[in-house]
Amino acid sequence: MFLQYVINGLSIGSVYALIAIGYNMVYGILELLNFAHGDVYAVGCFVTLALIGLKQHVVVAILGGMMAGFTINLIVERFAYRPVRFSGRVTPTISAVGIAYIMRNIIMKIWGPETYPFNIGIKASYFTVGKVVFGTLQIYILLIAVALMIFISLLLKRTKMGQAVVSISQSIPTAALMGIPVNRVIAMVYGVGAALGVVGGVLFCAYYESIFLGIGFMLGTMKAWMSSIVGGIGSLKGAVMGALILGLTESFVSGYVSTVYRDAYVWGVFILFVLIKPQGLFPAQISEKV
Amino acid sequence: MLLEVKGLSVKYGKIEALKDVSLSVKEGELTTLLGANGAGKTTLLKTISGLLKPFAGEIVYLGRRLDTLPTDAVVRAGISHCPEGRKVFPRQTVYENLKIGAYTRRDGEVEKDIEDFFAKFPRLGERRNQRAGHLSGGEQQMLVICRALMSRPKLLLLDEPSMGLAPFVVREVFALIQEIHRQGVTILLVEQNAKMALKVADKGYILEVGRVVAEDSARNLLASETVRKSYLGG
Ligand SMILES: Nc1ncnc2c1ncn2[C@@H]1O[C@H](COP(=O)(O)OP(=O)(O)OP(=O)(O)O)[C@@H](O)[C@H]1O
Numbered sequence A: 001m002f003l004q005y006v007i008n009g010l011s012i013g014s015v016y017a018l019i020a021i022g023y024n025m026v027y028g029i030l031e032l033l034n035f036a037h038g039d040v041y042a043v044g045c046f047v048t049l050a051l052i053g054l055k056q057h058v059v060v061a062i063l064g065g066m067m068a069g070f071t072i073n074l075i076v077e078r079f080a081y082r083p084v085r086f087s088g089r090v091t092p093t094i095s096a097v098g099i100a101y102i103m104r105n106i107i108m109k110i111w112g113p114e115t116y117p118f119n120i121g122i123k124a125s126y127f128t129v130g131k132v133v134f135g136t137l138q139i140y141i142l143l144i145a146v147a148l149m150i151f152i153s154l155l156l157k158r159t160k161m162g163q164a165v166v167s168i169s170q171s172i173p174t175a176a177l178m179g180i181p182v183n184r185v186i187a188m189v190y191g192v193g194a195a196l197g198v199v200g201g202v203l204f205c206a207y208y209e210s211i212f213l214g215i216g217f218m219l220g221t222m223k224a225w226m227s228s229i230v231g232g233i234g235s236l237k238g239a240v241m242g243a244l245i246l247g248l249t250e251s252f253v254s255g256y257v258s259t260v261y262r263d264a265y266v267w268g269v270f271i272l273f274v275l276i277k278p279q280g281l282f283p284a285q286i287s288e289k290v
Numbered sequence B: 001m002l003l004e005v006k007g008l009s010v011k012y013g014k015i016e017a018l019k020d021v022s023l024s025v026k027e028g029e030l031t032t033l034l035g036a037n038g039a040g041k042t043t044l045l046k047t048i049s050g051l052l053k054p055f056a057g058e059i060v061y062l063g064r065r066l067d068t069l070p071t072d073a074v075v076r077a078g079i080s081h082c083p084e085g086r087k088v089f090p091r092q093t094v095y096e097n098l099k100i101g102a103y104t105r106r107d108g109e110v111e112k113d114i115e116d117f118f119a120k121f122p123r124l125g126e127r128r129n130q131r132a133g134h135l136s137g138g139e140q141q142m143l144v145i146c147r148a149l150m151s152r153p154k155l156l157l158l159d160e161p162s163m164g165l166a167p168f169v170v171r172e173v174f175a176l177i178q179e180i181h182r183q184g185v186t187i188l189l190v191e192q193n194a195k196m197a198l199k200v201a202d203k204g205y206i207l208e209v210g211r212v213v214a215e216d217s218a219r220n221l222l223a224s225e226t227v228r229k230s231y232l233g234g
């Protein structure tokens, strides 16, 4: 059974990783707890749902959802975050909470509070290797998540834009002195973060075969936040490792302890972890910030 | 004139850090800006590079108003500002630090320039794949100056490049500044080490609590009685 829990934990953990990457990068750059992250990508997931409903190909539907998330965050960054970027820590956080409410109300207005079936057309077939059961969907989720994470880390390491993001996350004024158009790059990080969040959210909904209003905050922002705290705020590596650990913990708790009280136990583990290692597993990032 | 600052006033909230400052930098010259702690030297450089916006006055560069431009446009116009305190990007490698310095460039000679710097400073070359945060203070200072040159600037703004370095490293830094100057880059050098700065400079300005109190050729400033008393240690 152990191996089965590992597989389950890694596949849900990699979904959390996609959700956490955008969240953690924004935190790394702006030290902003982006409380709107989940609700912004939730809108993108509902757009994907709508496009699937309109008989679009699933790839088109997901790309459409990503575009929606990307565009929303470009607008939100410009009008809700940029004007308050240097107004301390509280104001931008309040701004983010406001955006989260607006997004939730948009979903409420259009789709209401009900739960919809969510199906991205991958047949949930299963096969077994030894005693371990693999779902095809699980394999897809794992592959897509891993591919996107490799893609993002290559983007950060190897492209000019990616290196600009890495520089900005260390010092905004010094990055500006390199000639980097800081505002434009930060807006891009928001946009790409939301688009990745949409992929994570869509895979999450596909995993549970349903979608509802709550995927944004409870299952998105909170998990992204927990992953980032565990992994270490501000880095790609921290987001991914924290998310995988979160996924594994959830899987082990439901497997060995209790399914019903899973979240309570996971929170217990989380709080214990924060008490022991408050900076997370990869804490170097922020302390080196100039 | 390559750069002209006219009647510049800059405020931090209610504190006026620069008051009616005028200064000009001639093409090809090394101009130095001296002054005690808190005189406003860094504030002036930050305003030139667009990190701060003036409250009054203007900055003209090659006949164009500069004070309305964002920092990235200032860099693209040919001004590179090497900030005080050796601001390397500590998590990026030595190589990546140099490469990001060329962010505004579109030509194909970036790699060649990086290799040239590595040839000239073998200690940086040996550490090309190490994080810049792990370099010594002197190596970091060399790195940030090279990084500032990677944009191939016309005008280089240097903020206290000798601060906190051992004497033999300070000599190395000054030798590099003179070499950059010889290659035709115009330099505005902010320093607390007035003697060394005036020895390499063509012209000097002295700033006291936000005002220019003296402006002359470097030679005359070195010889002047008042400057000798307050800035050159008697
Ligand atoms: N961010 C800021 N907020 C408020 N006041 C500031 C700020 N930065 C600088 N000042 C003030 O403006 C004045 C000029 O500071 P500035 O850093 O330009 O001086 P400086 O000549 O570069 O000094 P140093 O030799 O110590 O680097 C000082 O009185 C300083 O306290």
Ligand SMILES: [Mg+2]
Residues within 6 Å of the ligand: B041, B042, B043, B084, B159
């Ligand atoms: Mg200064």
